[in-house]
Amino acid sequence: xxxxxxxxxxxxxxxxxxxxxxxxxxxxxxREIDVLKGESRTxxxxxxxxxxxxxxxxxxGVTFLPESNAILWYLGEGTTxxxxxxxxxxxxxxxxxxxxxxxxxxxxxxxxxxxFLKRNDDPRLPELAKRGAxxxxxxxxxxxxxxxxxxxxxxxxxxxxxAYTHKAADGGFDxxxxxAVSAWLARCGQQGGVTEMPTP
Amino acid sequence: xxxxxxxxxxxxxxxxxxxxxxxxxxxxxxREIDVLKGESRTxxxxxxxxxxxxxxxxxxGVTFLPESNAILWYLGEGTTxxxxxxxxxxxxxxxxxxxxxxxxxxxxxxxxxxxFLKRNDDPRLPELAKRGAxxxxxxxxxxxxxxxxxxxxxxxxxxxxxAYTHKAADGGFDxxxxxAVSAWLARCGQQGGVTEMPTP
Numbered sequence: 001x002x003x004x005x006x007x008x009x010x011x012x013x014x015x016x017x018x019x020x021x022x023x024x025x026x027x028x029x030x031r032e033i034d035v036l037k038g039e040s041r042t043x044x045x046x047x048x049x050x051x052x053x054x055x056x057x058x059x060x061g062v063t064f065l066p067e068s069n070a071i072l073w074y075l076g077e078g079t080t081x082x083x084x085x086x087x088x089x090x091x092x093x094x095x096x097x098x099x100x101x102x103x104x105x106x107x108x109x110x111x112x113x114x115x116f117l118k119r120n121d122d123p124r125l126p127e128l129a130k131r132g133a134x135x136x137x138x139x140x141x142x143x144x145x146x147x148x149x150x151x152x153x154x155x156x157x158x159x160x161x162x163a164y165t166h167k168a169a170d171g172g173f174d175x176x177x178x179x180a181v182s183a184w185l186a187r188c189g190q191q192g193g194v195t196e197m198p199t200p
Numbered sequence: 201x202x203x204x205x206x207x208x209x210x211x212x213x214x215x216x217x218x219x220x221x222x223x224x225x226x227x228x229x230x231r232e233i234d235v236l237k238g239e240s241r242t243x244x245x246x247x248x249x250x251x252x253x254x255x256x257x258x259x260x261g262v263t264f265l266p267e268s269n270a271i272l273w274y275l276g277e278g279t280t281x282x283x284x285x286x287x288x289x290x291x292x293x294x295x296x297x298x299x300x301x302x303x304x305x306x307x308x309x310x311x312x313x314x315x316f317l318k319r320n321d322d323p324r325l326p327e328l329a330k331r332g333a334x335x336x337x338x339x340x341x342x343x344x345x346x347x348x349x350x351x352x353x354x355x356x357x358x359x360x361x362x363a364y365t366h367k368a369a370d371g372g373f374d375x376x377x378x379x380a381v382s383a384w385l386a387r388c389g390q391q392g393g394v395t396e397m398p399t400p
Contacts, residue, residue: 050338051302065290067297074290090265090274093293097267100301102251138250 003028006048007055008035010116012108012163013068014055015197019159020075023193036116069096072156081156091150095157098138106132108164110171115200129172136168136178143180147187154191162188163197170199203228206248207255208235210316212308212363213268214255215397219359220275223393236316269296272356281356291350295357298338306332308364310371315400329372336368336378343380347387354391362388363397370399 003021005028007014021028033039033054041052048056049066057065057074065071073093076082083089110128113119139161142149149157166185168175175182188194203221205228207214221228233239233254241252248256249266257265257274265271273293276282283289310328313319339361342349349357366385368375375382388394 050341051298053302059287063287065287065294067294067301069297070290070293073293074286077286077289086274086277087259087263087265089277090270093270093273094265094267097269097297097300098251100297101267101305102253105301105305141250 001026002060004031004058004061005029005055006031006033006045006058008033010198010200011035011054012104012167012197013053015195016068016159016163017055017057017071017075019162019193019195020072020081020156022195023081023159023191024075024079026075069100069156069160072096072160076156080153081159083151083155088150092155092157095149096160098135099157099160102131102138103135103161104164106135107168107171107173110173111164111167114172115170125172132168132171132173136165136173136175136181139165139184140178140180143184147184154188154194158184158188159194162194167197167199201226202260204231204258204261205229205255206231206233206245206258208233210398210400211235211254212304212367212397213253215395216268216359216363217255217257217271217275219362219393219395220272220281220356222395223281223359223391224275224279226275269300269356269360272296272360276356280353281359283351283355288350292355292357295349296360298335299357299360302331302338303335303361304364306335307368307371307373310373311364311367314372315370325372332368332371332373336365336373336375336381339365339384340378340380343384347384354388354394358384358388359394362394367397367399 003026005017007017009032035054039045040054046052048064051066053066055068057071059065065074082092106128110125110132113122113125148154149161165181203226205217207217209232235254239245240254246252248264251266253266255268257271265274282292306328310325310332313322313325348354349361
């Protein structure tokens with residue numbers, strides 16, 4: 001399998017895919033996409049992903065797979081990054097859907113507004129702060145009694161949630177208020193292939 | 201396996217689960233949750249899902265699985281509703297993550313504002329209309345050349361997208377503008393167990 005990631009280095013959704021490939025030792029090429037310059041809306045990009053979002057995984061140059069968490073599943077299934085047990089697999093997906101519905105739209109969007117758009121007075125920020133704090137609270141409650149999101153090792157659920165959580169400060173969130181989340185971030189960081197994402 | 205769905209009959213996320221159980225012929229009990237009365241925020245409900253959202257699938261009374269699309273995967277894996285092929289499985293997840301990130305937050309939320317909250321002048325509606333139309337456009341483009349979202353039969357990706365799409369008019373969307381989506385909705389409706397969701 002030959003892999004090319006069409007992604008943005010400072011995007012958590014793209015950084016997830018980089019970490020999974022690095023952990024699995026899968027070689028890949030990275031094609032940097034500048035979303036602020038409209039590079040995810042060109043006819044060439046839309047031919048790969050009509051939804052116009054990064055990342056896209058190009059497989060053998062002919063198959064184009066969008067949606068970061070679907071890419072994680074594609075790469076991880078059959079490896080230690082995805083458990084075999086039926087309920088554990090559903091739990092991995094539970095946390096990944098939580099990430100895309102309740103976490104990313106608050107924490108990543110607050111970061112995007114502050115760090116990419118540089119609009120610290122954006123009227124959306126107070127509501128995003130509230131929703132992001134709720135998501136971090138749900139994580140804190142789980143991690144108070146668990147080392148990992150599912151089972152006893154790092155899975156793609158941890159990678160999905162690590163991506164934007166370890167840069168939550170970029171969006172104005174104070175991680176010191178979430179000690180179990182902070183301990184889990186440190187635990188993730190000790191795993192080979194789990195790396196810090198650049199801040200734009 | 202004994203299943204109880206803690207859900208709201210008029211919620212698409214809950215209706216997905218009902219359809220999957222009906223298609224698979226799995227017996228279940230339905231416990232109606234009135235989210236507008238705060239029934240998804242009680243201590244008892246939060247013990248099942250700390251994120252305070254319907255649906256939750258209770259399995260054998262002791263295991264509580266939230267996130268509609270994770271429930272669909274749990275129920276569907278190993279049946280005809282989830283394909284065996286690695287790429288096809290990732291495609292199912294691709295469309296389900298699309299549904300939760302790009303479709304539901306526009307089309308379901310517009311419906312919620314209009315039909316549950318009865319606020320037809322809500323200032324969020326114009327932006328939701330734009331984002332919902334974009335999501336329907338992505339579906340239309342795919343369905344113009346495919347009968348189903350993945351492969352040659354109904355999968356949980358179709359169920360996930362059917363749930364709010366067949367009630368998109370409740371949110372102010374005109375499905376007549378999407379002929380391939382409309383034909384796919386009719387195709388879904390011919391499958392046993394695919395049923396109309398009540399409008400509140």
